[in-house]
Structure formats: C-alpha cells, structure tokens
Amino acid sequence: MTEYESIAATDFKSDTVTTPTPSMLQAMLTATHGDDVYKEDKTTNDLQARVAEMCGKPAGLFVVSGTMGNQICLRAHLHQPPYSILCDYRAHVYTHEAGGLAMLSQAMVTPVHPRNKIYLTAEDVEDYLILGDDIHTAPTRVISLENTLGGIIMPIEEIAKISALARRHGIKIHLDGARLWNAAAETGIPLSEYGQYFDTMSLCISKGLGAPVGTVIVGEPDVLQTANWFRKQAGGGIRQAGLLAAAADVAITEIFPKLKQTHEVTKKLASELEEMGLTFQIPVQTNFIFLDLVKSGIDPAVLIEEGNKLGITIAGARIAIHHQISPGAIEKLKLAVKKSLEISKHRQENGGTNGVKRPEGSLAYGVYDKIVIDH
C-alpha cells in the first residue's frame, strides 16, 4: 500500500479527525450495495455480526455516529416516564449529545462526581441511585458508563461491581464505548469480557480506529430492534451502508492492533511535557493528554495561536493523539508549548496576568478546556 500523509497528521484537536486509509478506500470499492434498511447488505450484516461476536453479544446494529448509538440505546431501555439516567457528570451522553436525553428520552439525569475525581465507583453510583416509587422522584432506570472517559480506563473490577448493583435493582446498564477499543488495547482485556457487564454498548469505529463514518451498537436482538426503530425515526436508516461498513471493517482489522502504539506515543509525549514543567488534569492512560493550563499558567488562546503559527491544530487543554499524527507534528507541539510557557512567564514578570483562571470545582472535559480567560 502506498505511503500517504493524512490531513490529520498535524491535527491534535480530536481522534475524530482521522481519515480513511488507502486500504479502507480500496475496500469500499468492492463492498456490497444492498439496502440496509431492509437488512439486505452483506457487508453491513457481516460487520454487525463481527462486532457483536467480539463483544460477546447476540446482535449488532451499524449507525452513523456515536451520538446516535448512545441515544437510541438509552431510549430503547426506557419505557414509562418519569425516569432518570445516572452517569458521570462529564459523560458525553450528558455533556455533548445536544440534550438528546432530555428531548429524545424525556429523561432526567443524575450527573455524579466521582469521589476519586477520575472514574465512577460502585460506591459513587450507589449513593445516587433513585430507587422506589416516591412520586416526588424520577427513578433510575439506566446507568450509563463511559470507557474510556477523557482517556481514563475504568477498572473492570469497578465495572463488575456497578453491573451487579444495577442488576440487583433491575436497572439497565449501557456503555458509551466510543473508545472501548483503546481500553481493550491498553489492558489486554477482550471486548467480550467488558460486554458481559452491559445490556448495550456503543463502539465508535470513526475515532481512533479511523473509519470515515460509523458506530456499532451491540446487545440483545429485541433491544436493538427497538433501537433500530428510533434510528429510523431519527432518519438514520442507511441505504447502501456497505460502502461505510467496508471501511469500518478494515479499520478494526488494521488500526485496532495499532492503538497500543498510539498510547505509547501519548505517554512519551506526556513525560516530555512533564519535564518541561507541565501538569495534567487527569492521568494519561491512553490517547489523551489534558494539560492543566491553569497550574502551568498557559493561556489557551496563546497555545492555540503558537500551534497555528507552526502549522499544527491544538484545540485547548486536551491533546488528542491518533495513529495519523506525524512525528514532526509532535515536535512542533512541544515547541508550541515551550513558546507558550515563555510568553506566560514574560507576562507574569511584567506584572500582567497569565489571563487564565478556572472556575472553582470545574474539571474541564471535552474538546476545549472550560476555563475563563480573564482579560
């Protein structure tokens, strides 16, 4: 396969920017062209079966995005409002899915702050479950976990305890597994071992795995049939889905095995940034580095600007590493950070402020660091 350089080679804003490899594009040319709304596309059906089997689940459904995957799984678990969904206060399903839980599911959310400030524990969850039928409440009907969350791997022992807690109370449990591939690659734990603890899981193939489009949700056939109904309702029925499924299939085969290497690149960069005096908001465990710009006194606007001058894209405190990031871009990122530190030091030495302060108690999550630039 000929060497190529992706436009994502210099883009640190997310791992969603990964672009299809030549082999993915090649596979698209030979994909089947069945109509997936009628379940007639072999390439799509084969992908769904492959991911379901990897996760130890009986059924899979190909959808166009992680947001759709999460929202239709969660909606499929909900039957009679009032009800609520319990999740981490930073969870993507709560913070970055356009209010879908309120609008599509008409659900209340119980956003929980982990005591350890890193990942939810069974103790955290148990303290906030809404049980019983008190008419003042919206009982918890689904627990939604995220692994990885901000690159953090949730220990499977904790997942097992939370799953047992959910099942003890007849509560459904969903995993936003947009980056479960990263957790599995880093821990060596098979997807199927994670799958045993969840009623549904949503796995994105369009992030670190690099497919152009697509997520596969897995679970029991009846639940996915209901989810498929909501997919269709949202206009998510896909005609010749095989073109996209073919690329996704190659992404799993070719890029999933490379994720561990991406994590090593991330950790090496993190240690070099630490040597420069940087600190991080949360531990670096997979493919994300969350710089603590407040502690280091770096103004995010300066960091973004210094990156642009060097021809790389930095979005803020979160540095996302993926398989298409070039070694040259890594060097430029370190230079941008070095320059930003110098500018901040110069400002402070001349009586200025570094212009950065974080509202109390906020742990920024998502694409941009939610900090106030106090000009």
Ligand SMILES: Cc1ncc(COP(=O)(O)O)c(C=O)c1O
């Ligand atoms: C953890 C997590 N879950 C779900 C999603 C949603 O995926 P999509 O952007 O494909 O809707 C994202 C973002 O891409 C994410 O980071």
Ligand SMILES: C[C@@H](O)[C@H](N)C(=O)O
């Ligand atoms: C922005 C957010 O939705 C996306 N999932 C990301 O991690 O970049």
